[in-house]
Amino acid sequence: MDTTALLSTAPTAPPAAGTALIEAHDLTRIWGKGDAAQIGVSGVDLRIDRGELVAVIGPSGSGKSTLGALIAGIDRPTSGSLVVDGTRIDRMKVDQLAGWRGQHVGIVFQDFHLLPTLTAAENVELAIELSGSGAGRRLRRSAARAALDRVGLGGYARKLPAQMSGGEQQRVGIARAMVTQPSLVVADEPTGALDQANGHAVFEILTGLAQTGSTVVFITHDLALADAADRTVSMIDGGVASVTVRGGR
Ligand SMILES: Nc1ncnc2c1ncn2[C@@H]1O[C@H](COP(=O)(O)OP(=O)(O)OP(=O)(O)O)[C@@H](O)[C@H]1O
Numbered sequence: 001m002d003t004t005a006l007l008s009t010a011p012t013a014p015p016a017a018g019t020a021l022i023e024a025h026d027l028t029r030i031w032g033k034g035d036a037a038q039i040g041v042s043g044v045d046l047r048i049d050r051g052e053l054v055a056v057i058g059p060s061g062s063g064k065s066t067l068g069a070l071i072a073g074i075d076r077p078t079s080g081s082l083v084v085d086g087t088r089i090d091r092m093k094v095d096q097l098a099g100w101r102g103q104h105v106g107i108v109f110q111d112f113h114l115l116p117t118l119t120a121a122e123n124v125e126l127a128i129e130l131s132g133s134g135a136g137r138r139l140r141r142s143a144a145r146a147a148l149d150r151v152g153l154g155g156y157a158r159k160l161p162a163q164m165s166g167g168e169q170q171r172v173g174i175a176r177a178m179v180t181q182p183s184l185v186v187a188d189e190p191t192g193a194l195d196q197a198n199g200h201a202v203f204e205i206l207t208g209l210a211q212t213g214s215t216v217v218f219i220t221h222d223l224a225l226a227d228a229a230d231r232t233v234s235m236i237d238g239g240v241a242s243v244t245v246r247g248g249r
């Protein structure tokens with residue numbers, strides 16, 4: 001990562017439209033064997049273009065989180081190929097994958113996952129440290145401030161998670177995910193723990209990220225949010241049942 005890029009609030013070079021960021025072929029994640037096998041996803045073929053806002057929907061247990069974890073490099077497939085941002089990540093070893101993830105992916109969790117003893121700014125700065133960018137303290141600090149500004153929390157830098165509402169904590173979670181300028185942001189039910197107004201505010205921020213060139217994949221049970229995405233991937237029983245692509249957001 002170019003550390004100077006940390007200070008800009010948008011990706012330095014907006015990606016060309018229509019080029020694939022994610023290409024999955026026959027992607028499968030199974031736990032256990034034989035009769036005891038638990039299928040997370042099976043035989044998934046999927047393409048996601050750069051700069052898209054992508055919703056993943058489907059019933060509970062249909063494989064949404066499994067797919068999200070695979071494309072975010074949190075988990076590895078049992079078989080199949082997975083290219084993200086030009087790299088075959090299905091073949092990576094665990095430690096190699098962790099390093100790759102720190103530089104290329106921002107992750108947003110349903111229940112925020114902020115460290116409770118760190119302030120909003122420190123939570124965001126930590127993501128830069130863990131990304132291995134080598135950015136110094138001052139640069140980390142100003143990049144964290146810029147990211148908090150971008151999610152509308154410029155005045156919240158010194159607050160602890162317990163001093164913030166759920167919606168505010170999730171916006172810190174998004175600032176943390178985007179501060180390293182990742183090519184991909186994966187959010188697993190980012191609005192699931194929020195009321196409608198806060199959920200909408202979080203969704204607007206994710207939409208804005210995609211409009212400035214990031215690729216955002218979000219898992220949701222909210223069909224109204226899914227309808228506003230560029231691409232909606234509908235999952236059933238570990239497979240992709242259908243993909244809807246909308247133009248001209
Ligand atoms: N670590 C694991 N070990 C065994 N089976 C697992 C594991 N993780 C997920 N599964 C199984 O994989 C299937 C898909 O789970 P997943 O969490 O991806 O569903 P989901 O679509 O995200 O559901 P929800 O909407 O409830 O979050 C389920 O049958 C689940 O039990």
Ligand SMILES: [Mg+2]
Nearest residue numbers: 064065066188
């Ligand atoms: Mg899930």
